[in-house]
């Protein structure tokens with residue numbers, strides 16, 4: 001079977017985008033999970049943090065399903081949704097669209113370039129819940145906002161929220177950003193444990209200055225990634241809750257892969273976050289799957305988007321330069 005795909009990234013969080021809208025391709029959920037495990041393997045010619053499947057939607061312009069590199073499906077992916085937003089808007093020749101995701105139909109919209117010649121999109125991150133049952137987090141309380149979890153740390157305080165995928169966020173000092181604490185804690189809560197039966201994305205956040213934060217995330221189903229869009233959105237909201245930043249104001253969110261912008265909103269229906277950042281194409285490829293062995297494939301063609309790589313490298317260099325002043 002031949003599959004055409006686009007390797008893309010949002011702030012260095014990279015994905016393989018596969019279009020199932022044309023009807024030439026249609027996979028079962030098991031096949032999607034197996035494709036994610038096989039094609040995201042970084043020991044192959046491809047490799048990525050996950051796969052974005054773009055499908056038709058009865059009610060919206062398109063539908064996104066996201067599978068982590070371990071084959072698990074997530075309810076949401078912020079960086080991936082920006083890549084899907086670009087793909088669908090360009091396909092339908094629109095400046096904005098609505099994309100169906102597992103828990104919501106979300107607005108997406110082309111934005112002014114975040115940096116010269118870098119395709120930039122805004123995506124809506126919602127619904128947001130602080131109910132521990134929505135992660136789930138097994139604690140005998142309704143919410144966890146800036147509180148200790150003794151089993152995880154004797155000095156860190158955490159906030160748990162679903163956007164709607166599950167996030168655990170802690171505001172740390174510089175020394176904790178580079179320590180093994182995050183790796184050890186994240187591997188525990190994403191293995192067999194009494195707290196997070198479905199695992200959780202774990203973010204360590206450093207406040208750089210008013211309106212600027214740094215977020216490093218260990219992603220459920222992946223591990224450490226260059227960035228996690230839902231985590232940066234969740235982290236921005238947490239910094240507003242604890243008074244480091246303001247709702248309705250732009251927060252520059254730096255990460256190991258570059259930077260994005262978040263704006264936290266509070267509506268009658270609850271919080272939602274605007275996540276604004278790049279949607280960069282890396283290459284277009286044609287892959288031939290081995291019919292007999294689902295773990296084997298051959299890359300028949302690969303065409304790189306060289307100009308986009310050059311432009312994104314400039315953004316990344318500028319972001320790293322800013323970060324180095326603080327961390």
Ligand SMILES: N[C@H](CCC[C@H](N)C(=O)O)C(=O)O
Nearest residue numbers: 074077078079165228229230
């Ligand atoms: N690993 C996440 C899904 C991908 C989210 C991330 N890549 C983003 O940009 O939000 C989870 O299992 O909840």
